Amino acid sequence: AINPRRLWDSLMATARMGGTAKGGICRLALSDADREARDWLRGACAALGCTVTVDEVGNMFALRPGRRPDLAPIAFGSHLDTQPTGGKFDGILGVLAGLEVLRTLDEAGFDTAAPLMLVNWTNEEGARFAPAMLGSGVHAGVFDRAYADAREDRQGVRFGDAIAAIGYRGAAPAGSVRLGALFELHIEQGPVLEAEGRTVGVVTGVQGMRWYEVAVTGREAHSGSTPMGLRADALLGAARLVTEVHAISLAHRPAAVGTVGSLEVAPNSPNVIPGAVRLTVDLRHPDDAVLEAMETRLRAAAAALAGDSGLEVRLARIWDSPAVHFDAGCIAAVRSGAAAAGLPTRDMVSGAGHDAAYIARIAPTSMIFVPSAGGLSHNEAESTTAEECAAGAQVLLNAILAYDRA
Amino acid sequence: AINPRRLWDSLMATARMGGTAKGGICRLALSDADREARDWLRGACAALGCTVTVDEVGNMFALRPGRRPDLAPIAFGSHLDTQPTGGKFDGILGVLAGLEVLRTLDEAGFDTAAPLMLVNWTNEEGARFAPAMLGSGVHAGVFDRAYADAREDRQGVRFGDAIAAIGYRGAAPAGSVRLGALFELHIEQGPVLEAEGRTVGVVTGVQGMRWYEVAVTGREAHSGSTPMGLRADALLGAARLVTEVHAISLAHRPAAVGTVGSLEVAPNSPNVIPGAVRLTVDLRHPDDAVLEAMETRLRAAAAALAGDSGLEVRLARIWDSPAVHFDAGCIAAVRSGAAAAGLPTRDMVSGAGHDAAYIARIAPTSMIFVPSAGGLSHNEAESTTAEECAAGAQVLLNAILAYDRA
Ligand SMILES: NC(=O)NCCC(=O)O
Ligand SMILES: NC(=O)NCCC(=O)O
Numbered sequence: 001a002i003n004p005r006r007l008w009d010s011l012m013a014t015a016r017m018g019g020t021a022k023g024g025i026c027r028l029a030l031s032d033a034d035r036e037a038r039d040w041l042r043g044a045c046a047a048l049g050c051t052v053t054v055d056e057v058g059n060m061f062a063l064r065p066g067r068r069p070d071l072a073p074i075a076f077g078s079h080l081d082t083q084p085t086g087g088k089f090d091g092i093l094g095v096l097a098g099l100e101v102l103r104t105l106d107e108a109g110f111d112t113a114a115p116l117m118l119v120n121w122t123n124e125e126g127a128r129f130a131p132a133m134l135g136s137g138v139h140a141g142v143f144d145r146a147y148a149d150a151r152e153d154r155q156g157v158r159f160g161d162a163i164a165a166i167g168y169r170g171a172a173p174a175g176s177v178r179l180g181a182l183f184e185l186h187i188e189q190g191p192v193l194e195a196e197g198r199t200v201g202v203v204t205g206v207q208g209m210r211w212y213e214v215a216v217t218g219r220e221a222h223s224g225s226t227p228m229g230l231r232a233d234a235l236l237g238a239a240r241l242v243t244e245v246h247a248i249s250l251a252h253r254p255a256a257v258g259t260v261g262s263l264e265v266a267p268n269s270p271n272v273i274p275g276a277v278r279l280t281v282d283l284r285h286p287d288d289a290v291l292e293a294m295e296t297r298l299r300a301a302a303a304a305l306a307g308d309s310g311l312e313v314r315l316a317r318i319w320d321s322p323a324v325h326f327d328a329g330c331i332a333a334v335r336s337g338a339a340a341a342g343l344p345t346r347d348m349v350s351g352a353g354h355d356a357a358y359i360a361r362i363a364p365t366s367m368i369f370v371p372s373a374g375g376l377s378h379n380e381a382e383s384t385t386a387e388e389c390a391a392g393a394q395v396l397l398n399a400i401l402a403y404d405r406a
Numbered sequence: 407a408i409n410p411r412r413l414w415d416s417l418m419a420t421a422r423m424g425g426t427a428k429g430g431i432c433r434l435a436l437s438d439a440d441r442e443a444r445d446w447l448r449g450a451c452a453a454l455g456c457t458v459t460v461d462e463v464g465n466m467f468a469l470r471p472g473r474r475p476d477l478a479p480i481a482f483g484s485h486l487d488t489q490p491t492g493g494k495f496d497g498i499l500g501v502l503a504g505l506e507v508l509r510t511l512d513e514a515g516f517d518t519a520a521p522l523m524l525v526n527w528t529n530e531e532g533a534r535f536a537p538a539m540l541g542s543g544v545h546a547g548v549f550d551r552a553y554a555d556a557r558e559d560r561q562g563v564r565f566g567d568a569i570a571a572i573g574y575r576g577a578a579p580a581g582s583v584r585l586g587a588l589f590e591l592h593i594e595q596g597p598v599l600e601a602e603g604r605t606v607g608v609v610t611g612v613q614g615m616r617w618y619e620v621a622v623t624g625r626e627a628h629s630g631s632t633p634m635g636l637r638a639d640a641l642l643g644a645a646r647l648v649t650e651v652h653a654i655s656l657a658h659r660p661a662a663v664g665t666v667g668s669l670e671v672a673p674n675s676p677n678v679i680p681g682a683v684r685l686t687v688d689l690r691h692p693d694d695a696v697l698e699a700m701e702t703r704l705r706a707a708a709a710a711l712a713g714d715s716g717l718e719v720r721l722a723r724i725w726d727s728p729a730v731h732f733d734a735g736c737i738a739a740v741r742s743g744a745a746a747a748g749l750p751t752r753d754m755v756s757g758a759g760h761d762a763a764y765i766a767r768i769a770p771t772s773m774i775f776v777p778s779a780g781g782l783s784h785n786e787a788e789s790t791t792a793e794e795c796a797a798g799a800q801v802l803l804n805a806i807l808a809y810d811r812a
Contacts, residue, residue: 083673083675083677083678084673084674084675084678085626085672085673085678085681125675125677126676126677127673127675127676127677127678130676132677188631189628189630189631189632190628190631190632190633191632191633191636207630209630211676219782219785220491220784220785220786221781221782221783221784221785222595222596222757222758222783222784223663223665223667223688223690223784224595224613224615224663224688224690224756224757224758224759225594225595225596225756225757225758225781225783226595226596226597226663226757226781226783227596227597227660227663228652228655228656228659228660228662228663228664229660230597230781233652233665235648235666235667235669236648236649236652236666238645239644239645239646239648239649240645240649242641242642242645243642243645243646243649246634246639246642249634250634253634254633254634254635256634257629257630257632257633257634258634259629259639259676259677259679260641260642260680261629261641261671261674261675261676261677261678261679261680262671262674262675262676263641263669263671263674263680264671264674265667265668265669265670266491267489267490267491267533268490268667268668268669268670269489269490269531269532269533269667269668269784270532270533270536270538270617270665270667270668270686270688271489271531271532271533271538271665271667271688271758271759271784272489272490272491272533272667272784272785273665273667273784274666274667274669275491275785280676282629282630282676282677284629284630350630350631351628351630351631351632352628352630352631352677353630375627375631375632375636376625376627377627377628377631377632378626378627378628378629378675378677378678378679379625379626379627379681380626
């Protein structure tokens with residue numbers, strides 16, 4: 001049995017790395033705070049005698065040998081990076097519960113047949129470098145290293161330079177570390193488990209998700225002396241798109257979601273009609289065909305805007321992660337792991353993207369969810385109780401052992 | 407007669423101070439580029455033997471004695487600060503045409519009865535420190551020095567600290583420098599003069615203008631796992647206000663204008679539902695009663711948004727500059743000045759705010775407009791020809807001499 005107290009203490013210790021005044025974490029990928037958390041994790045794994053390998057894009061792999069070196073490792077983990085105003089559990093729980101699994105097995109002197117491997121994936125959030133799930137995507141061959149290196153944050157810093165700057169450009173070629181399977185424990189980030197009073201989500205898949213960058217270009221002019229009819233107001237056009245993204249999502253209710261999360265105005269002065277707006281659109285649906293229909297409507301809205309407003313509208317899809325269906329064997333291992341712990345479960349499809357979604361392309365994979373209070377995530381107030389964290393870690397351990405036996 | 411070539415050369419020389427790659431100027435109030443332009447102006451005035459006084463809020467006054475020291479000076483000028491992506495004429499023309507007036511009189515050895523005074527007002531644009539027309543507003547007693555000092559730019563730098571940093575906190579108490587009248591030459595910043603083929607606008611007043619700051623607060627949450635019905639999306643709410651500001655303006659067409667020029671999203675991440683948006687609203691109309699009706703509708707829209715969306719909406723009016731009617735004597739001087747130069751004129755009300763609007767509260771005041779190509783201003787492509795600049799400067803000189811004679 002895992003040690004709930006030790007797990008909670010490690011969550012609270014690492015929460016100080018990038019910790020915010022409001023009790024959240026700002027630990028953007030490849031920031032100094034990220035390096036601090038990585039160094040801490042490396043130390044904790046080394047203390048258990050694990051070999052830590054870092055690959056070219058900064059993914060960290062801590063290996064614990066098994067009785068049968070011929071078997072590919074059973075992997076588990078998540079990510080240590082956060083949103084700018086993120087919480088203390090998103091990603092971190094999956095990594096630290098994995099560490100707790102290793103510590104528990106060590107304490108018990110238990111050796112699995114397959115080697116075990118704890119993973120910390122780079123830049124899962126996509127908040128600093130779009131798209132999300134970049135490190136796991138490179139590992140799974142969805143992206144190549146050159147693509148990752150060329151990603152830029154909003155200050156124009158390249159991913160490749162940022163990773164070198166924090167000293168986490170590893171020697172292992174991308175994708176070279178072998179994984180026999182992957183289990184990822186994560187908070188739900190939605191309201192379902194809490195509403196139904198269940199502790200564990202057996203995650204059967206991940207919905208499809210696409211990101212777009214939209215650039216609306218108008219003409220800067222004086223707010224006081226330019227008649228309404230002579231304007232090309234980029235922000236007025238952008239507002240129409242924000243409203244349309246909402247309408248598109250409602251049209252495919254209840255499963256569809258659509259969000260404009262980021263929007264920037266230039267020159268951003270009270271008495272200048274905005275000349276340029278850049279915004280991102282995030283569209284999601286469990287069914288790729290519906291997602292395609294949503295995209296079609298978004299493109300039509302952008303074209304209509306350009307057609308009747310004198311604005312130039314450029315729309316580029318910058319990310320496409322199709323719907324994922326997890327491995328039946330891994331799902332069964334999670335289900336039996338929860339049953340062994342006597343915890344009430346519910347099958348569910350993840351609304352959020354996860355590293356597991358990309359790894360599912362190259363290895364049997366599934367996920368475990370635990371509740372998020374109020375369904376809140378990507379928020380400093382994100383909250384999961386110590387008991388729920390412990391329940392998740394226990395199911396993770398049970399699932400790994402069940403998979404190892406099978 | 408003024409020297410068109412000398413005027414143009416001084417415009418082009420100062421355009422390099424904060425000059426942009428696209429041929430515009432970025433010379434935000436109290437920036438290093440502003441200090442450079444101020445130093446240049448001080449030197450040019452000193453070279454003419456003028457006494458330069460700087461007041462507590464950085465307004466600069468260059469005095470040329472007249473034959474009758476008992477008379478209050480006839481003032482003229484405008485501002486040297488620009489928008490972040492401003493043009494080469496907005497404000498600057500009025501200051502440099504004033505310098506050209508002084509140079510022309512010197513060359514001709516002509517002494518006026520009243521002393522003359524060239525003025526550069528601080529922070530007219532309001533782009534760095536809201537509201538606009540801050541220096542002239544303090545001079546006219548609309549604002550006090552403490553209010554001005556406490557204005558903050560978007561980086562949190564206070565006006566009072568910024569003025570000290572560039573060495574332009576003068577010794578003269580705010581409002582202590584006496585003005586007998588004020589003439590301000592400015593580009594029209596709108597399309598009317600060009601469309602009608604007239605060179606000179608005889609400006610009879612300035613429309614009313616109000617600025618608001620709106621803070622929309624929602625709840626940050628995950629873009630993928632938060633159902634549409636559980637969201638409090640601050641940007642979706644802000645988009646409704648942007649659209650409503652446009653609708654309010656169209657409802658009072660053709661004279662009304664309304665603009666959201668600045669809008670900022672937090673935390674501004676593609677996969678986080680925006681938790682907070684701050685935006686500015688700029689409403690204008692020549693009739694204060696209509697402006698009041700526009701404000702009422704804006705307040706109703708903000709209240710309705712808060713009522714049916716779960717968002718918190720705070721709206722504060724941060725600036726109110728009522729409609730201004732200029733002095734009949736000064737208007738007549740401008741009209742006769744244009745007639746003497748043989749230039750076609752048109753009476754007009756200014757859509758943009760100007761320092762003259764505040765000075766009109768304490769001294770007889772009027773303005774002269776020259777055309778803006780395509781009506782474009784607050785844009786790096788802002789353009790007025792050398793001939794039009796010269797025509798404006800000649801009318802300024804003629805108007806000053808006519809007023810001095812009267
Ligand atoms: N789990 C999580 O928050 N991932 C970020 C990627 C996304 O779903 O936007
Ligand atoms: N003339 C000018 O651009 N003034 C700025 C103040 C305003 O009208 O917004």
